[in-house]
Amino acid sequence: MTPWREPDPFLVTNRIILYMSKGNMLLGHARGKVGSLVFSRSNGKQVTRAKAETIKNPQTEKQIVQRILLNTIAQAYSRMSAITDHSFEGKQSAQDNMSAFMKRNMNDLRSRISAEIAQGSTFDDIVNFAPIGSSNFVYNPLVISMGALPKVAIQSVTSGTGALTAAVAATTYQAVLNAFNLQRGDQLTFVDIVEDNYGSKYFHYARVILDPMDADGTSLPLSTEFITGSAINKPNLKNEGVFAALSYSAEGITFAVGNTNVKAAAVIVSREKGDGSWARSEASLILDPNAVDESVDTNTLQGAIDDFYENGIGLDNAKFLNNATKSTKAGAGEQNP
Numbered sequence: 001m002t003p004w005r006e007p008d009p010f011l012v013t014n015r016i017i018l019y020m021s022k023g024n025m026l027l028g029h030a031r032g033k034v035g036s037l038v039f040s041r042s043n044g045k046q047v048t049r050a051k052a053e054t055i056k057n058p059q060t061e062k063q064i065v066q067r068i069l070l071n072t073i074a075q076a077y078s079r080m081s082a083i084t085d086h087s088f089e090g091k092q093s094a095q096d097n098m099s100a101f102m103k104r105n106m107n108d109l110r111s112r113i114s115a116e117i118a119q120g121s122t123f124d125d126i127v128n129f130a131p132i133g134s135s136n137f138v139y140n141p142l143v144i145s146m147g148a149l150p151k152v153a154i155q156s157v158t159s160g161t162g163a164l165t166a167a168v169a170a171t172t173y174q175a176v177l178n179a180f181n182l183q184r185g186d187q188l189t190f191v192d193i194v195e196d197n198y199g200s201k202y203f204h205y206a207r208v209i210l211d212p213m214d215a216d217g218t219s220l221p222l223s224t225e226f227i228t229g230s231a232i233n234k235p236n237l238k239n240e241g242v243f244a245a246l247s248y249s250a251e252g253i254t255f256a257v258g259n260t261n262v263k264a265a266a267v268i269v270s271r272e273k274g275d276g277s278w279a280r281s282e283a284s285l286i287l288d289p290n291a292v293d294e295s296v297d298t299n300t301l302q303g304a305i306d307d308f309y310e311n312g313i314g315l316d317n318a319k320f321l322n323n324a325t326k327s328t329k330a331g332a333g334e335q336n337p
Contacts (some may be wrong), residue, residue, distance in 0.1 A: 015079070187271070189206070189267065190205065
């Protein structure tokens with residue numbers, strides 16, 4: 001009979017980690033928290049870090065989360081500003097558009113966090129955030145335009161293929177107008193976020209005017225085919241942008257701008273009003289279900305909070321004005337008052 005032995009603490013600890021963390025730690029795919037350790041992935045590798053100690057001021061944590069959300073949305077706005085600085089109907093200036101973008105998406109992001117927490121998630125489970133001070137562009141289902149025009153719905157986004165719109169009954173310009181309740185002359189702006197082979201993200205867009213023309217500008221009937229091969233047929237002279245993929249099927253129109261490694265996509269409808277102002281449709285980024293940013297280990301909300309403290313930026317006082325650092329000695333070229 002084999003004598004009983006005290007269990008090896010290392011083996012016991014690792015069994016606990018394997019059961020309590022998400023994914024397979026042996027394969028480098030663990031995510032989540034075990035005791036004081038947090039498992040995540042960075043640049044395709046398993047990352048283990050110590051969880052920051054509980055902070056002493058809950059109000060301060062609320063401020064930090066607010067700043068993380070602000071940075072997450074501000075970085076996205078900055079990358080997409082060629083479109084988002086004029087995509088909100090009724091907003092005239094770039095500043096007004098940015099304010100509308102920030103307000104709507106801050107509310108939506110807070111609601112997403114609340115919903116996930118209500119379902120039992122923790123800050124370690126909620127992903128796609130840009131830590132304070134970082135320029136990370138992370139994936140979120142952001143609202144990128146608002147207005148009263150009919151929407152062009154995106155059914156799905158699949159990395160390697162592209163985005164699929166709602167179904168269109170036939171292959172003509174008229175069929176596209178009918179499918180989305182649009183008018184001749186309306187503009188469709190196809191946008192997507194793609195990744196290259198190194199994980200860098202790029203925002204691309206292409207403009208298609210639903211008004212077919214010959215090369216000399218002669219207007220053509222709406223019975224004209226909308227797509228030929230993998231390009232817009234009989235494009236309007238105002239069309240701009242190049243599609244990496246464009247095709248029609250009974251399910252809808254599949255598109256990709258830039259390359260086919262699409263992680264998020266949307267379509268915005270624009271129409272000029274009689275007074276010269278512009279109407280828009282509401283459009284939100286639809287994500288590839290696997291579009292979780294693994295380029296940094298701080299992409300979880302808890303990771304972004306911990307990053308704030310680990311870098312020594314912690315706030316000591318909940319009152320906004322009361323966080324100046326103490327200085328007792330003047331530096332070179334300076335003098336104390």
